[in-house]
Amino acid sequence: MKSPKSGFINAQNLILSTDFYEITMGAAYYQYNLDNNIKEEDDIAVFDLFIRKYPKNRNYLIFAGLEQVIHYLQNARFTDKTIEFLGKKEVFKNINSSFFDEYLPEFRFKLDVWAMREGNYFFPNEPIMKIQGPMFHAQLAETYILNVINYQTLVASKASRIKNVAQNKTLLEFGTRR
Template sequence: MNPNERTSALFTDLYEITMARAYLEEGRTGLAVFETFFRRLPKNRGYVVAAGLEDVLDFLEDFHFEPDELEWLAGLGAYPRHFLERLGQLRFDGDVWAVPEGTVVFPYEPIVQIIAPIHVAQLLETYVLNQIHFQSVIATKAARMVDAARGRTLVEFGARRAHGTDAAIKAVRASYLAGFDGTSNVLAARHYGIPPFGTMAHSYVQSHGSEARAFEVFARLFKGTTLLVDTYDTLRAVDEVVALARRMG
């Protein structure tokens, strides 16, 4: 996944394109106002931290259909040439109003408001909801963890459990926005300028004859590192790390 890669205007639901055609065929191209908000919160949740606006703005700034994308749509047999030609000319020239990322928001409070010709605004709905929803969920959970940590260091390590590479990258940004200190994800660290963090893996410990040997080699190579103590026997490993720390001073 390339964080700089353009998101295609085809990242929408088919019915958005179908409705855009209907609007144009009816001659309805006046301004419409679309707002992103949520109606309720899960139990024991008091707020949402807004996130995802930067990606929405990047998408709007470069919103257009490529010729090969229009040809693919033509192959569906549902859209006449005159409509596809109109799609090829579309650019976003509307207005965007939004709360700053990191803002605490509540039910029914608009997070993003888009004002644009209705056939254009309709095409944007899927992407806007996709970005604002996911990143706000992550930012909110991260903010709750920051509150609970009370000043302790928090690092995002979620790439291997994320729903794909794009979600992993966006989760890094959302968690950092909410107060995390860094990430284990090297690509995201480089792309966003976020401090990278690392520890060691169980496989490294397993590759040595003993935990004590693995700890000593790693600690001598990387000063001030973090050692995993739960590969085999956690309490015994803790004792080994304490003994190692005393030997190394």
């Protein structure tokens, strides 16, 4: 019997939890560095994650999502199937084949991550996470990080606001039943 699939993100497609644009930019960085004899470790980016202002009618946010980000950075890989799929895209026709044959199969995120502790309150213009590493690594992780941190922070902040209003009352959440 074939193993069931849930349809959710799994180890085989985790790396594709990004915008296609991020992968095309990575290929462009790779080709540029190859053409100009630049080592990837010399092409460093630093990204800070912060908010400019609170959402309307909000006076605090709670940082959440760090565990999922770390899991992604430790486990996301380009599978043979993914590499084959990407290699057939017309947009990559001028990219050296070593990008698909050597670089992507061996790709592992090499990023340093600094972040505040999950559950902490944070303020506008305060960095809540910083990532540093090779440009393509930071670029590729950007979409996933923004998606996860934004959603998890939204949920954690809303739960905190509800709990503050309810005070000592017991709360139940039936979101999956809607």
